[in-house]
Amino acid sequence: MTATIATVNAAGLMRDAAKERRFFLSLALPSLVIVGIGAILPLFWILQQSLTTVRGDFSLVNYAALLTNGLTWRALLVTLELSGGTLLCCLLLGIPLAFLLASTSPKTASGLMVLVLLPLWTSILVRTYGWLVLLRRDGLINDILVGSGLVAEPVPMVYNFTGTLIGMVHYMLPIFVLPTYAAMRDIDVNVIRAAASMGAGLWHCFRTVILPLAFGGIVSSSVIVFVYTLGFFITPAILGGGRVNPIAIRIDRTLSTLQDWGGAAALGILLLVIVAVLGVMALGAARLVKSKQAAD
Amino acid sequence: MASPRIALERVRKAYGSYVALDDVSLDVRPGEFLTLLGPSGSGKTTLLMAIAGFVRPEAGAIRIGDVDITRLPVNKRNIGIVFQNYALFPHMSVLGNVEYPLLLRRRPRAEARERARAALARAQLAGYETRDIAALSGGQRQRVALARAVVFEPRVLLMDEPLSALDKNLREQMQFEIRKLQQELGITTIYVTHDQREALTMSDRIAVMNAGRIEQLDAPQPIYQRPTSRFVAEFMGESNIIPAALVEPFGSPPPFVGTLVIRAENLALEREAAGGDGVAINGRVAAHAFRGESWHLRLTVAGERDLLLSIPSGKSLDCTGIQAGQRVTAYAAARHIHRLDDGPQP
Numbered sequence: 243m244t245a246t247i248a249t250v251n252a253a254g255l256m257r258d259a260a261k262e263r264r265f266f267l268s269l270a271l272p273s274l275v276i277v278g279i280g281a282i283l284p285l286f287w288i289l290q291q292s293l294t295t296v297r298g299d300f301s302l303v304n305y306a307a308l309l310t311n312g313l314t315w316r317a318l319l320v321t322l323e324l325s326g327g328t329l330l331c332c333l334l335l336g337i338p339l340a341f342l343l344a345s346t347s348p349k350t351a352s353g354l355m356v357l358v359l360l361p362l363w364t365s366i367l368v369r370t371y372g373w374l375v376l377l378r379r380d381g382l383i384n385d386i387l388v389g390s391g392l393v394a395e396p397v398p399m400v401y402n403f404t405g406t407l408i409g410m411v412h413y414m415l416p417i418f419v420l421p422t423y424a425a426m427r428d429i430d431v432n433v434i435r436a437a438a439s440m441g442a443g444l445w446h447c448f449r450t451v452i453l454p455l456a457f458g459g460i461v462s463s464s465v466i467v468f469v470y471t472l473g474f475f476i477t478p479a480i481l482g483g484g485r486v487n488p489i490a491i492r493i494d495r496t497l498s499t500l501q502d503w504g505g506a507a508a509l510g511i512l513l514l515v516i517v518a519v520l521g522v523m524a525l526g527a528a529r530l531v532k533s534k535q536a537a538d
Numbered sequence: 539m540a541s542p543r544i545a546l547e548r549v550r551k552a553y554g555s556y557v558a559l560d561d562v563s564l565d566v567r568p569g570e571f572l573t574l575l576g577p578s579g580s581g582k583t584t585l586l587m588a589i590a591g592f593v594r595p596e597a598g599a600i601r602i603g604d605v606d607i608t609r610l611p612v613n614k615r616n617i618g619i620v621f622q623n624y625a626l627f628p629h630m631s632v633l634g635n636v637e638y639p640l641l642l643r644r645r646p647r648a649e650a651r652e653r654a655r656a657a658l659a660r661a662q663l664a665g666y667e668t669r670d671i672a673a674l675s676g677g678q679r680q681r682v683a684l685a686r687a688v689v690f691e692p693r694v695l696l697m698d699e700p701l702s703a704l705d706k707n708l709r710e711q712m713q714f715e716i717r718k719l720q721q722e723l724g725i726t727t728i729y730v731t732h733d734q735r736e737a738l739t740m741s742d743r744i745a746v747m748n749a750g751r752i753e754q755l756d757a758p759q760p761i762y763q764r765p766t767s768r769f770v771a772e773f774m775g776e777s778n779i780i781p782a783a784l785v786e787p788f789g790s791p792p793p794f795v796g797t798l799v800i801r802a803e804n805l806a807l808e809r810e811a812a813g814g815d816g817v818a819i820n821g822r823v824a825a826h827a828f829r830g831e832s833w834h835l836r837l838t839v840a841g842e843r844d845l846l847l848s849i850p851s852g853k854s855l856d857c858t859g860i861q862a863g864q865r866v867t868a869y870a871a872a873r874h875i876h877r878l879d880d881g882p883q884p
Binding site: 430432433435436437438439440441442443446450451454455 | 590591592612613614615616617618619621622623625626627628629638639642643686690
C-alpha cells in the first residue's frame with residue numbers, strides 16, 4: 243500500500259518534467275541553426291580551403307608558405323602590439339572611469355553612461371573618419387598645436403601606429419567600461435566603507451578591496467577587448483594609411499591582390515588558433531589568481 | 539587608555555527639504571553604551587553615519603574626547619564600525635579580515651596575526667581562521683565583524699543594527715555577548731536599532747529619535763516607565779494614550795487637562811490583579827488573541843476609543859472563556875498611570 247502511495251503520479255510528473263526540458267531546449271533551436279549554418283559550416287569550409295592547393299589536392303603548402311613569409315610574422319607582431327596597446331590604454335583609462343561611474347549617485351551615473359555609450363551608437367566608419375579629421379596634418383588638433391606655437395611642425399598623429407591605436411581605444415573603451423562598471427557597482431558600498439573606517443585611504447581601498455572584488459569583471463572586459471581587436475580591420479585600414487598592417491589587413495590583401503584563397507584561409511585559421519590559445523590562457527590565469535586569493 | 543566621550547553639538551543635515559538631523563546635540567559618556575532608537579526615517583542611522591564620517595553634516599560639531607572630528611576624513615577617525623550586513627571582505631579569509639586594520643597600521647605581520655588570532659579566540663572563533671567568509675553562518679559573520687571592528691583598539695565603537703539579520707534566539711544571545719565585550723573593553727559605544735527590546739536589554743542610556751530629533755534621552759527604565767512625549771509612549775511597548783481632564787464639582791475650571799498613559803500590561807480584569815487602587819474603565823471586548831506569554835485584548839470604551847490590555851497568560855485562565863462583545867471592566871493602579879506633560883497647563 244505504502245509503495246503505491248509513494249509513487250502516485252510519479253511517472254506522470256517525470257514525463258511533465260521531461261516535456262518542460264524539451265520545450266526550453268527547443269527555444270534555443272533557431273539560434274543553434276543560424277550559428278550552425280552561418281558560422282560553423284563556413285569555418286569548416288575555410289579550414290578545408292586552407293588545406294588545399296590551387297589544383298584541389300590536400301596539402302600543408304599554404305601553411306608552409308605562410309609561416310616562412312616574413313610579412314606574416316610582421317602582421318602578427320603588429321596585431322599583438324595593437325591589441326596589447328589597446329588593452330593597456332583601456333585598463334589605464336577605463337578602470338578609473340568605471341570607478342567614477344560606480345561611485346557617483348545612480349542619477350549622475352546614468353547621465354555619464356549615455357556619454358560613454360554615445361560612441362557605441364555611432365557607425366565605426368563615421369567615427370574613424372572623424373578621427374581622421376581631427377588628427378591629420380592639417381587637422382583640428384595640429385592646427386591648434388601649431389597655431390598656439392606649442393610645436394613648430396605638425397605632429398604626425400595619423401596614418402601610423404599612434405593614429406590606429408587612438409581609433410581602436412576610442413572604439414573599445416565603452417566595451418571595456420561596461421562590464422568593469424557593472425562589477426564595481428555590484429560591490430557592497432558598506433564593504434568599502436568598512437575598509438575606510440579601519441583606516442584605508444582611497445588608494446589603499448582601491449587596491450585591497452575594489453580591485454580584487456572587481457577583478458573578475460576586469461578580466462572579462464580585458465579578454466573581450468583583446469580578442470575583439472585581434473581581428474580589427476576598418477580602423478587600421480583608414481587610420482593606418484597602409485603602414486599599419488595587422489592580420490586582418492593581410493587577409494584582405496592576400497585575397498584582393500593575390501587572389502590566394504588558400505593563403506587567406508590559412509591566415510584566418512592562424513588568427514582563430516591564436517584567439518583560442520589566448521582565450522584558454524586568460525581563463526587559466528583568472529582561475530589561478532582566484533585560487534591564490536582564496537588561499538591567502 | 540580609557541575610551542573618550544563623544545559629544546555632538548547642534549549637528550544638522552538636510553536632504554533637499556527633508557531634514558534628516560535637526561540640530562542634534564548629544565553627550566555620550568566615556569565607556570557608555572548608548573542606543574539610538576527610533577523608527578526608520580527617524581535619523582538614527584544618519585546620525586551614526588555622520589559620527590562615522592560617511593555623512594557630511596551641514597553644520598554642527600562632532601567631538602571625540604577633546605578633538606573636533608567634524609571635518610576629519612573617515613580613515614583618520616580611528617572608529618570601529620559594525621555594519622548592518624557585516625560588510626566583511628568576501629575575498630579574504632576570516633583571519634585576513636581581522637588582520638586587515640592591523641596591517642593597514644603597518645603592524646609587523648607576526649604581531650598582526652597574533653592579535654587577530656586573539657580577537658577571534660575572544661569571539662569564540664578559534665579554529666575558523668582559514669575559513670572563507672561565505673562558509674560562515676550569520677552569527678559567525680557577526681562575530682568576525684565585531685572582532686574586526688575592535689581588534690585595532692579604536693577610540694569608540696559604532697554599530698548599525700548589527701543583529702537585524704539574525705533570528706530571534708541568536709539575536710538575544712548576541713545582545714548579551716556584545717554587551718559583555720563592550721563592558722570588558724570599556725569602549726564608548728553608540729548602537730543603532732529600531733528594536734526597543736534590544737535597546738532596553740543592552741543600553742546604559744537610550745536616545746529615542748523621531749523626525750531628526752532626540753525625543754527623550756534617559757536610562758532604559760525611565761524611558762519605558764516615564765515617557766515624556768506621546769511619541770515615546772507610543773513607540774515603547776503597547777500603551778494606551780488617554781486624553782483626560784480632572785473634573786471638580788461646582789463648575790470650577792479643571793485643574794488638569796492633558797494626556798494619561800497606561801501601558802497595556804498594567805491593565806487587569808480584576809481589581810486585585812491591577813495591584814492597587816486606581817481607575818476602573820468599562821468596555822466591550824472587540825478582539826482577543828493568545829500570544830503565548832500573554833493574552834491580548836482590545837476593548838472598545840465609550841463606544842469609540844480602543845483600550846489595549848496585555849494579560850500574563852499564566853495567571854489568567856479566565857481569559858480562555860472570553861468572548862467578543864462581552865462586557866468587562868479594566869483596572870489600573872494609580873501608580874501605573876503616567877501623566878504626559880503635553881497638555882495645556884492650568
